[in-house]
Amino acid sequence: MKPFAYQRAKDVESAVATVAVRPEASFLGGGTNLVDLMKMEVLKPELLVDVRHLVSRTIEPAHGGGLLIGAGMSNNELAADRRIRRRYPMLSQALLSGASYQLRNLATVGGNFLQRTRCPYFRDVTMPCNKREPGTGCAARDGVQRDLAVLGADASCVATHPSDMAVAMAALDAVLHTVGPSGERTIPVNELYRSPAEGPQRDTVLERGELITAVELPAAPVAAHSRYRKVRDRASYAFALVSVAAALEVRHGSVTQVRLALGGVAHKPWRATTAERALVGRPATEAGFRAAAEAELAAARPLAGNAFKVPLARNTIVSMLRDLTEGA
Ligand SMILES: Cc1cc2nc3c(=O)[nH]c(=O)nc-3n(C[C@H](O)[C@H](O)[C@H](O)COP(=O)(O)OP(=O)(O)OC[C@H]3O[C@@H](n4cnc5c(N)ncnc54)[C@H](O)[C@@H]3O)c2cc1C
Ligand code: SF4
Numbered sequence: 001m002k003p004f005a006y007q008r009a010k011d012v013e014s015a016v017a018t019v020a021v022r023p024e025a026s027f028l029g030g031g032t033n034l035v036d037l038m039k040m041e042v043l044k045p046e047l048l049v050d051v052r053h054l055v056s057r058t059i060e061p062a063h064g065g066g067l068l069i070g071a072g073m074s075n076n077e078l079a080a081d082r083r084i085r086r087r088y089p090m091l092s093q094a095l096l097s098g099a100s101y102q103l104r105n106l107a108t109v110g111g112n113f114l115q116r117t118r119c120p121y122f123r124d125v126t127m128p129c130n131k132r133e134p135g136t137g138c139a140a141r142d143g144v145q146r147d148l149a150v151l152g153a154d155a156s157c158v159a160t161h162p163s164d165m166a167v168a169m170a171a172l173d174a175v176l177h178t179v180g181p182s183g184e185r186t187i188p189v190n191e192l193y194r195s196p197a198e199g200p201q202r203d204t205v206l207e208r209g210e211l212i213t214a215v216e217l218p219a220a221p222v223a224a225h226s227r228y229r230k231v232r233d234r235a236s237y238a239f240a241l242v243s244v245a246a247a248l249e250v251r252h253g254s255v256t257q258v259r260l261a262l263g264g265v266a267h268k269p270w271r272a273t274t275a276e277r278a279l280v281g282r283p284a285t286e287a288g289f290r291a292a293a294e295a296e297l298a299a300a301r302p303l304a305g306n307a308f309k310v311p312l313a314r315n316t317i318v319s320m321l322r323d324l325t326e327g328a
Contacts, residue, residue: 004047004048005046006028006048006050009054011054012179015211016179016209016211017181019049020209023208024045026045026047027110028048028050030111033111040125041125042122042132051211054211055108055110057072057073066216067083067087068217069214071108071109071211071214073109075103078091078095078165079104086224088220088224088226090223090228091165093168094165094167095165097164098163100236100237110212112163112165112166113169117159117203117267118239121140121143130156138156138158141158145305146305148303150306151270152195152268156196156197157196159196159200160263161193163263164240166189166269167269167270169269170271171247171259171260172259173220174189174217175215176189176212177212177213177214178210180209181207181210190269190271193205194267220247220259222248223247226246226248226259228246230243230263231243231264242264242312243263244261244262244320245261247259247324248324250325253283255280260276260279260296262317264309265300275293275295275296278296289317289318289321292317297310297313297314
């Protein structure tokens with residue numbers, strides 16, 4: 001690991017001002033991703049600006065009946081909160097499916113959104129990787145393809161986004177609150193992640209020095225009837241091959257509201273809007289769920305080594321919606 005300096009910023013403004021003008025500086029949350037990557041010399045910041053004490057660790061009521069979650073909350077604190085478990089169970093389940101108890105105690109909500117891909121070639125500095133070193137190529141395309149994306153990928157990068165929490169946040173239409181060098185703004189989670197076609201080296205639309213301070217969950221009564229399911233190679237302590245966050249409301253046998261997002265299949269949490277449109281107003285039947293899943297996955301462009309993800313995603317969507325219908 002390269003030597004680095006550590007700074008405990010005194011307030012949000014000075015943290016933002018420091019990181020905005022120093023390309024070699026990074027914010028530090030729980031450090032569970034950043035410090036890992038520093039040890040491997042994938043990332044080599046010279047200055048870490050600790051922001052954990054600057055951003056809130058509480059949940060407050062938001063306008064319109066939603067909740068405002070402080071970006072400094074740990075993943076375990078958020079998962080355990082009674083309001084989250086009752087009103088947004090998919091979010092609590094997604095958080096608890098990630099990492100380990102100890103890691104979730106350290107990992108922050110802000111850092112979770114910005115964790116980097118687990119593509120093994122990104123994490124191996126001896127391999128070509130356009131995300132780590134633009135223009136060097138992509139070792140994954142001709143390498144081990146099991147974990148790669150099937151949706152939204154580009155020839156330059158086929159990596160997936162690893163966060164479970166972000167998948168539930170995408171399904172719930174969560175909105176980030178940030179403070180950057182140009183002031184405060186809000187960014188819907190569904191607009192946070194950039195397409196690899198825009199340049200895989202930059203994962204998100206955040207500007208240099210832009211700090212996530214909170215995440216707003218809009219009120220969504222349908223979310224009380226929701227679940228998160230993660231399919232992976234090991235039952236715990238493994239990233240998703242495919243995951244599904246789903247919420248469903250069925251009245252008189254027809255779908256009246258649905259939220260659906262997929263993880264492990266794209267460079268971002270994949271909001272399945274095509275499937276949602278195909279479901280609303282139609283009978284809540286297994287055939288309908290299958291047709292909707294297939295409509296969403298028609299855009300999939302798998303490689304030889306990850307083609308299994310397409311039927312896996314379809315079957316997981318169908319079984320989730322069936323289970324939610326039976327529980328309705
Ligand atoms: C062994 C292992 C297994 C794991 N398994 C899973 C899993 O199954 N599912 C899953 O979803 N995750 C998993 N994780 C990843 C874990 O969830 C992330 O490492 C964690 O959420 C990152 O949060 P952090 O606070 O530690 O971020 P850090 O490592 O501190 O930071 C990550 C990035 O976010 C930036 N950052 C941090 N806070 C802010 C902020 N407030 N505003 C702007 N930028 C900020 C940092 O500069 C850095 O670029 C695993 C991690 C490990 C080590
Ligand atoms: S898939 Fe993306 S992250 Fe992985 S090696 Fe290729 S360019 Fe790098």
